[in-house]
Amino acid sequence: xxxxxxxxxxxxxxxxxxxxxxxxxxxxxxxxxxxxxxxxxxxxxxxxxxxxxxxxxxxxxxxxxxxxxxxxxxxxxxxxxxxxxxxxxxxxxxxxxxxxxxxxxxxxxxxxxxxxxxxxxxxxxxxxxxxxxxxxxxxxxxxxxxxxxxxxxxxxxxxxxxxxxxxx
Amino acid sequence: xxxxxxxxxxxxxxxxxxxxxxxxxxxxxxxxxxxxxxxxxxxxxxxxxxxxxxxxxxxxxxxxxxxxxxxxxxxxxxxxxxxxxxxxxxxxxxxxxxxxxxxxxxxxxxxxxxxxxxxxxxxxxxxxxxxxxxxxxxxxxxxxxxxxxxxxxxxxxxxxxxxxxxxxxxxxxxxxxxxxxxxxxxxxxxxxxxxxxxxxxxxxxxxxxxxxxxxxxxxxxxxxxxxxxxxx
Numbered sequence: 001x002x003x004x005x006x007x008x009x010x011x012x013x014x015x016x017x018x019x020x021x022x023x024x025x026x027x028x029x030x031x032x033x034x035x036x037x038x039x040x041x042x043x044x045x046x047x048x049x050x051x052x053x054x055x056x057x058x059x060x061x062x063x064x065x066x067x068x069x070x071x072x073x074x075x076x077x078x079x080x081x082x083x084x085x086x087x088x089x090x091x092x093x094x095x096x097x098x099x100x101x102x103x104x105x106x107x108x109x110x111x112x113x114x115x116x117x118x119x120x121x122x123x124x125x126x127x128x129x130x131x132x133x134x135x136x137x138x139x140x141x142x143x144x145x146x147x148x149x150x151x152x153x154x155x156x157x158x159x160x161x162x163x164x165x166x167x168x
Numbered sequence: 169x170x171x172x173x174x175x176x177x178x179x180x181x182x183x184x185x186x187x188x189x190x191x192x193x194x195x196x197x198x199x200x201x202x203x204x205x206x207x208x209x210x211x212x213x214x215x216x217x218x219x220x221x222x223x224x225x226x227x228x229x230x231x232x233x234x235x236x237x238x239x240x241x242x243x244x245x246x247x248x249x250x251x252x253x254x255x256x257x258x259x260x261x262x263x264x265x266x267x268x269x270x271x272x273x274x275x276x277x278x279x280x281x282x283x284x285x286x287x288x289x290x291x292x293x294x295x296x297x298x299x300x301x302x303x304x305x306x307x308x309x310x311x312x313x314x315x316x317x318x319x320x321x322x323x324x325x326x327x328x329x330x331x332x333x334x335x336x337x338x339x340x341x342x343x344x345x346x347x348x349x350x351x352x353x354x355x356x357x358x359x360x361x362x363x364x365x366x367x368x369x370x371x372x373x374x375x376x377x378x379x380x381x382x383x384x385x386x387x388x389x390x391x392x393x394x395x396x397x398x399x400x
Contacts, residue, residue, distance in 0.1 A: 125257035
């Protein structure tokens with residue numbers, strides 16, 4: 001019994017040191033945290049076809065406005081929603097146009113939602129999920145290049161699938 | 169402590185354990201000598217010291233054991249701890265009390281007249297505590313908006329936790345009936361009340377908890393006095 005106890009004690013001692021030295025205060029980049037809003041762009045005449053926006057600019061409005069997407073031709077984007085407010089306003093600008101497709105055009109899309117904070121772990125702390133998402137579109141005087149905006153899921157819990165499609 | 173220091177410490181402690189065990193072959197027959205039995209009570213010194221050094225921590229623990237046979241001691245610890253978890257994204261305060269009950273087995277054969285111990289022990293631990301979530305920062309991979317910090321505090325009362333503890337340590341009688349002791353503990357949580365949409369970051373008596381493991385570790389240095397009750 002003495003020998004077994006001694007061996008066990010030594011084992012326990014090393015296990016204790018190994019555990020004591022484990023780091024868990026850095027949030028793993030693969031951990032799902034606050035989701036981004038995923039938007040895909042479709043052709044208005046045939047919504048089954050993805051249609052890239054030429055020179056898309058996405059920016060927030062106001063004195064502290066930030067440009068999230070700067071002149072990118074793409075058919076899908078991921079943009080953040082503000083956790084600190086129940087509303088995030090973006091100006092979507094189509095800065096380049098195909099021949100015979102109209103002039104540069106910007107629309108303001110205002111997203112309204114409720115926030116809920118969900119505990120992740122001690123390193124990542126909390127994430128926000130967004131519920132009851134709704135939107136309004138303001139054409140800003142020069143007509144709207146966004147022809148239709150569909151919210152596919154009013155609950156933004158992860159950024160694995162599309163939340164919104166925009167037809168243009 | 170760096171990895172090197174940790175390794176050195178473990179090697180030296182293991183060497184100490186081996187060298188003391190090596191002596192046990194030459195012991196005398198103690199069956200004719202009467203041994204002191206009694207209640208040993210004391211305090212853990214590591215917790216008041218940590219209270220002074222670590223501003224996020226305060227704690228106090230009373231220790232006691234009672235010799236029931238030649239090798240076995242019934243043992244218990246009773247304590248209170250509070251810990252302020254303060255990290256980049258999260259701040260929470262835990263306060264509560266705990267009790268640990270169990271037994272120690274002395275694996276060391278003393279020379280006549282000496283009362284030292286190398287012991288292993290088992291404990292069942294139970295804690296009751298409150299936790300207050302004070303503030304947190306929403307974690308997001310996005311850098312475009314300033315971080316969102318929420319400071320509405322939320323309190324979770326009446327939480328409990330149960331765990332098992334394995335302990336290894338040494339005891340030495342420095343003066344007549346006065347003992348000092350050092351030990352390390354490996355703990356395994358059995359069950360706990362998890363606050364809704366939060367977690368127990370610290371459990372009094374158990375210590376820091378880990379996200380991906382139900383094991384915990386601890387250490388203690390105590391000073392205790394033996395109240396001799398009878399001899400046999």
